[in-house]
Amino acid sequence: MKPAAFTYHRARSLAQVFELLASHGDAAKILAGGQSLAPMLNMRLAQPAHLIDVNDLHEIAHIRDAGRAIAVGALARHEDVARSDLVRSACPLLAEAAATIGHYAIRQRGTLGGSLAHADPAAQLPLVAVTLGAEFDVAGPRGRRTLAATDFFLSVMTTALAADEIVIEARFPRREPREGFAFELFSRRRGDFAIVAVAATLALDGAGRVARLRLGVGGVDVVPLALDDLARAQIGRPANGDWCREVAAAARERIAPEDSHLVPAEYRRELCAALTRRALERAIARGGAR
Amino acid sequence: MERIAVKLTVNGEPHELLVEPRKLLSDALREDCRLTGTHVGCEHGVCGACTVLIDGRPARACLTYAVQMEGHAITTIEAVAQNGRLSPLQQAMHEAHGLQCGFCTPGIVMTFEAFLREHPDPSEEAIRETLSGNLCRCTGYQNIVAAIRKAAARMRGGEGHAGS
Numbered sequence: 544m545k546p547a548a549f550t551y552h553r554a555r556s557l558a559q560v561f562e563l564l565a566s567h568g569d570a571a572k573i574l575a576g577g578q579s580l581a582p583m584l585n586m587r588l589a590q591p592a593h594l595i596d597v598n599d600l601h602e603i604a605h606i607r608d609a610g611r612a613i614a615v616g617a618l619a620r621h622e623d624v625a626r627s628d629l630v631r632s633a634c635p636l637l638a639e640a641a642a643t644i645g646h647y648a649i650r651q652r653g654t655l656g657g658s659l660a661h662a663d664p665a666a667q668l669p670l671v672a673v674t675l676g677a678e679f680d681v682a683g684p685r686g687r688r689t690l691a692a693t694d695f696f697l698s699v700m701t702t703a704l705a706a707d708e709i710v711i712e713a714r715f716p717r718r719e720p721r722e723g724f725a726f727e728l729f730s731r732r733r734g735d736f737a738i739v740a741v742a743a744t745l746a747l748d749g750a751g752r753v754a755r756l757r758l759g760v761g762g763v764d765v766v767p768l769a770l771d772d773l774a775r776a777q778i779g780r781p782a783n784g785d786w787c788r789e790v791a792a793a794a795r796e797r798i799a800p801e802d803s804h805l806v807p808a809e810y811r812r813e814l815c816a817a818l819t820r821r822a823l824e825r826a827i828a829r830g831g832a833r
Numbered sequence: 834m835e836r837i838a839v840k841l842t843v844n845g846e847p848h849e850l851l852v853e854p855r856k857l858l859s860d861a862l863r864e865d866c867r868l869t870g871t872h873v874g875c876e877h878g879v880c881g882a883c884t885v886l887i888d889g890r891p892a893r894a895c896l897t898y899a900v901q902m903e904g905h906a907i908t909t910i911e912a913v914a915q916n917g918r919l920s921p922l923q924q925a926m927h928e929a930h931g932l933q934c935g936f937c938t939p940g941i942v943m944t945f946e947a948f949l950r951e952h953p954d955p956s957e958e959a960i961r962e963t964l965s966g967n968l969c970r971c972t973g974y975q976n977i978v979a980a981i982r983k984a985a986a987r988m989r990g991g992e993g994h995a996g997s
Contacts, residue, residue, distance in 0.1 A: 549854055648891040
């Protein structure tokens with residue numbers, strides 16, 4: 544459980560990160576919070592020749608109000624995101640999801656950018672980003688570009704980042720007035736990656752009908768899925784208990800999870816339905832409170 | 834193998850270590866600083882036995898490389914008791930039988946020294962949620978939860994160190 548030897552670089556600036564990535568390319572890995580990378584190194588599932596430590600880049604550890612969105616720097620720690628007054632009021636789905644990542648000590652180190660770049664298909668932050676339609680700023684030696692979350696995640700642990708680029712910031716749309724929200728996940732042990740996770744935001748009109756719905760599912764495909772077509776088809780429908788069950792049943796038909804002897808596909812579909820129903824019920828209850 | 838000089842603070846004292854970049858902070862604390870109170874369990878971040886404070890925040894020492902700690906301050910279990918007196922949390926762990934073999938105890942104490950500072954009046958659910966990051970194979974956790982509640986109540990009462 545000791546990592547293979549590597550050369551350590553402590554980056555003092557973004558420019559230095561790009562220089563190091565340019566010189567070492569695929570032989571280098573970015574070390575942020577290390578809560579996923581270090582276990583992989585310790586178990587020798589990964590053996591990069593160079594580690595570029597970005598923990599000194601305090602300029603990308605911000606959490607700030609960006610008008611219609613909340614901007615979270617790549618180096619923001621999960622616990623800071625979960626406990627931020629701004630995130631809790633302006634993007635509570637993100638705060639609720641961040642609070643479920645790993646454990647207390649893990650959340651003190653783990654970073655938003657690390658989670659996004661790692662791109663585990665069951666991870667919380669990629670799911671929230673895809674569900675809400677967040678956008679990411681990434682940067683490299685050729686400059687900065689903006690990607691939609693749905694264009695960023697390509698496959699299991701595979702993103703649209705070039706070998707010499709890193710995530711700089713993610714912008715999550717602000718909660719709409721009277722919008723309810725819920726993040727639901729199921730794992731066998733507390734702190735494990737979810738088997739299935741569901742994120743939802745829901746706003747109702749004055750008559751209790753669906754005015755806006757966003758619904759996303761993680762752990763059921765190679766990337767987190769936003770069920771946009773299903774969500775759009777719900778506009779104008781009365782949001783009651785029957786409706787929650789109906790959408791949950793429809794969600795399970797929209798996914799085609801992998802079948803394995805440990806987690807049968809049917810089990811994931813069942814979880815998808817159960818968690819979707821719970822998320823919608825909670826989102827209705829919370830939306831009404833505003 | 835290339836070794837790198839690292840200056841860091843451990844329990845308030847400056848240390849200069851000469852370490853391979855791949856050396857885990859947990860190993861550096863035990864082997865180089867000779868502080869063996871930090872226990873090494875799973876070495877991939879799951880068990881929580883090696884939890885220490887980095888700049889006051891709890892962290893897995895096995896998921897941190899000592900070379901990263903240049904300029905940072907580490908607190909280990911050795912610094913929790915002061916002048917031979919147990920901290921309120923340590924005292925409560927003793928009184929409530931919050932440990933049996935003791936292997937996981939340093940990690941639990943470090944986690945909750947930080948947690949109780951941030952959350953002076955936690956619910957039992959919040960305690961259990963946080964405790965989920967520390968595996969104990971002896972106690973069944975009931976007495977650990979009882980000890981943490983006891984410690985929190987005493988610390989809110991301003992008792993400070995046990996007996997004071």
